[in-house]
Amino acid sequence: MSAQAKFDEFSRFEARPMTPAIGAELIGADLANPDDQLFEEVHAALLQYKVVFFRDQTLDRAQHIAFASAFGDLEIHPATPADQPDPEVLRIAHGAKSRGSENNWHSDVTWRERPSLGSILRAIELPDNGGDTLFANMVMAYDRLSDAMKERIENLVAVHDIARVFARRLDKAPEELHDKYPPVEHPVVRTHPETKERLIYVNTGFTSHIKDMEADESTALLRELYQTAWNPEVQCRFRWAPGSLAFWDNRACQHFAASDYFPNVRVMERVTIAGDKPYFDPSA
Numbered sequence: 001m002s003a004q005a006k007f008d009e010f011s012r013f014e015a016r017p018m019t020p021a022i023g024a025e026l027i028g029a030d031l032a033n034p035d036d037q038l039f040e041e042v043h044a045a046l047l048q049y050k051v052v053f054f055r056d057q058t059l060d061r062a063q064h065i066a067f068a069s070a071f072g073d074l075e076i077h078p079a080t081p082a083d084q085p086d087p088e089v090l091r092i093a094h095g096a097k098s099r100g101s102e103n104n105w106h107s108d109v110t111w112r113e114r115p116s117l118g119s120i121l122r123a124i125e126l127p128d129n130g131g132d133t134l135f136a137n138m139v140m141a142y143d144r145l146s147d148a149m150k151e152r153i154e155n156l157v158a159v160h161d162i163a164r165v166f167a168r169r170l171d172k173a174p175e176e177l178h179d180k181y182p183p184v185e186h187p188v189v190r191t192h193p194e195t196k197e198r199l200i201y202v203n204t205g206f207t208s209h210i211k212d213m214e215a216d217e218s219t220a221l222l223r224e225l226y227q228t229a230w231n232p233e234v235q236c237r238f239r240w241a242p243g244s245l246a247f248w249d250n251r252a253c254q255h256f257a258a259s260d261y262f263p264n265v266r267v268m269e270r271v272t273i274a275g276d277k278p279y280f281d282p283s284a
Contacts, residue, residue: 012038015045022137022253023236024049031057031067039070047195051135051248053238059122061086068120068271075116075272079170093267100259105136105229106205108250111162113184117275120247121268123240130261133246134237136254138199141228156188157211158202165205185211187280192251196284200225203254229254251275
């Protein structure tokens, strides 16, 4: 697949933007019967819109995995039960005994040395209303920073730690998680490996602190950077329905799963595509 295929218009679907900032519904795409042209066009739309959405799809789990595999190798998440068939699938299920806990702005698995390229999330069971997912364009968030702030953060490095979220969720001591997934360092400003855009690459879920900075200063600066994702003008909001899927570029955006449906049931399945090591290119 061409890394940066460009299309003046798409032949396999109509791209209908969600907001001026981010997101598009790809109307007419048939994910159950893909071909190389569809993969090329979805990839191009993903780079352009940061997150793309599909309606009225009929994919089963095997087709979901196969579709995601066209975009790269797949990850296995440590929260996936060891005895689960199809370990590439992360099942996210909440209901009366489990309130949703993904309601914070984050990029997925930034605690990895090579965080994911993106994820494809499929609706399995939905509440009558609620449970929307919001997405924020972190390229636009960076572009809106003052020149002084851009200069201040350009060469900073932040530490990302799996234990901030998954020590409690997996009922494991931080030290046990760190044996397999030690804290990692990523640039605060990341260069997108395909579009070469600059973006803010810290998130409330997994970023613990900025390296070589006093704790109070680090906390204050991170809070200011986190808040850039909270601006509705860099966001879109997706309302799920049966047959819906979302495919987001985890390198370019953050997301927030609204947990407003408790005690109703919401079940989703996510397949995640492996990524590469984040870097900052000052010449890009």
